Amino acid sequence: MKTILEIMRTSAVIPVIAIEDIDHAVPLARALVAGGIRVLEVTLRTRHGLAAIRAMAEQVPEAIVGVGTLTAPEEFKAARDAGAVFGVSPGLTAALIEAARSSGLPLLPGVMTPSEVMVAREAGFRQLKLFPAVPAGGVGMLNALAGPLADVMFCPTGGISLATAPQFLACKNVACVGGSWLTPADALQSGDWARITALATAASALRNS
Template sequence: MINALYKDEVLDIMRTSPVIPVIAIDDIAHAVPLAKALVAGGIRVLEVTLRTVHGLAAIRAMAEQVPGAIVGVGTLTHPDEFAAARDAGAVFGVSPGLTPALIAAAKSSGLPLLPGVMTPSEVMTAREAGFRQLKLFPAVPAGGVGMLNAIAGPLADITFCPTGGISIDTAAQFLACKNVACVGGSWLTPKAALQAGDWAQITALATAASQLRAK
């Protein structure tokens, strides 16, 4: 029963920000100013993915240098990444799916995990492993709001963070679902703004996102 051990911790993190930005760092120099810009706009929970070689270094820099940031690690796909991310300063993890090896790694590392699911059967499998907070991924291809509303009845004890295909224009629709605590999105960190060092734009996007709230 992994997630059950961290139920309150994971849920508290999900409820801290209505939107969790999905961050891919291509230039390590962007890590700290980006995190500061997001926190300044009211978005404190940051998911730094391991999709680039700078992922762990960015997590460490944000965790050490950005007060108020709650830094997590995303795109966990291999068991050995859990301990490395925890040691870098991550306080939670996010995975695109869930396997027995990832469950074991979450348990051994002590890193609270928000695992990805796409179908009702995957939700039930994750629940049997002790998880009650899940990431619906990819949310829009998985059925979006319709899927979330449909499974809210038979799987009423699950709280979701839908991620994948969500934008500022559709986020409110997802947050209106009774089984959604927050959403994940990459629109808060557009690549052009990062490359230009336009941190004011990032803060503006974060401010707009922080004003969204789950029902």
């Protein structure tokens, strides 16, 4: 099983995916992988979340499928049973820490403040999601955290676009960024998988820009 850091370093951008139509899950995953984006965060914001994870994991083996929006302990086992190989949460609680440990599902927990970073670090997490990244202070916050908490790597998520992603990726404590711009709702609704592949290709190029 890959570690969270290995997963973060696989793709410059981790798309945050909300599946409203289960029939979109597999073609979307294939379109993203075709563009070089292999790490996929499928959120539990819709009723199709777990089913989408299962379909992607089974039918798109090149994809590294994770579960997003983990907010309750019981979701960890369900996500792992569906085929998720990592988890992402918007925050971190004692119950989520225990669920991550007992389930064995690698977790990328969300933090917003220096104190939250320190709590997560004390619990053994060195890879964190800065969320919501832009409201939390964006690049300025990440650069400020790099001094006193130099051993922590981040995946900032929330308010980041293709235009601003390079600024975040230039931070020495950023391994990747999260974003929803790779999966625009109108492209999903129309089945414009070529457009999504093009967006994924542009996102993949950020690693070498």
